Amino acid sequence: MSDRANRTPTAARLHGIPPTIFSTMSALAVKTRAVNLGQGFPDVDGPPEVIAAAVAALESGANQYAPGIGIPALRQAIVRHQRRHYGIELDPDTEVVVTTGCTEGIAAALLGTLAFSLNDASTAPSAQPRSDAPLQFACDQDNLGTPDADLAPASPCSVASER
Numbered sequence: 001m002s003d004r005a006n007r008t009p010t011a012a013r014l015h016g017i018p019p020t021i022f023s024t025m026s027a028l029a030v031k032t033r034a035v036n037l038g039q040g041f042p043d044v045d046g047p048p049e050v051i052a053a054a055v056a057a058l059e060s061g062a063n064q065y066a067p068g069i070g071i072p073a074l075r076q077a078i079v080r081h082q083r084r085h086y087g088i089e090l091d092p093d094t095e096v097v098v099t100t101g102c103t104e105g106i107a108a109a110l111l112g113t114l115a116f117s118l119n120d121a122s123t124a125p126s127a128q129p130r131s132d133a134p135l136q137f138a139c140d141q142d143n144l145g146t147p148d149a150d151l152a153p154a155s156p157c158s159v160a161s162e163r
Contacts, residue, residue, distance in 0.1 A: 020103075070098025 029036035045051065057063075069075065075092035082088040090096055099105035 066098075069093075070096070074098055 026036055028034070072092065075096040075098060078096050078098070079090045079092045082090055097105075097108065099108060
């Protein structure tokens with residue numbers, strides 16, 4: 001029997017979620033030996049002073065995994081920025097989370113705030129018997145709305161935005 005036959009199947013809510021445009025275009029670029037302009041891959045190493053700062057940080061011991069919600073000093077800097085630029089007061093320990101990118105941040109926000117529907121057999125038994133309908137604003141971020149809301153699962157309601 002193959003190893004594949006023994007694997008636990010993925011949750012039904014994951015079926016039908018298409019690959020992102022980024023993974024599709026990256027695979028196509030590799031296949032056709034094209035230059036991949038889809039994700040903003042840098043074509044230079046970056047400023048020497050940034051590289052030197054990274055090396056110095058690694059050599060001084062800053063080489064471990066960050067806490068799940070982000071390094072405290074960065075969360076505190078975000079709080080200062082939000083206060084200075086927008087007048088928003090935040091608690092860096094309970095109201096700020098640092099993610100590795102937009103896709104992770106959107107997924108975490110939706111999964112953490114949307115109620116699960118009990119119509120999906122793979123949903124946690126402790127979930128509330130309702131499903132939220134997040135507003136989905138038109139934007140250029142690939143995963144905003146439908147894929148992540150489907151993962152939650154929820155039923156997004158599309159809203160056109162005016163420029």
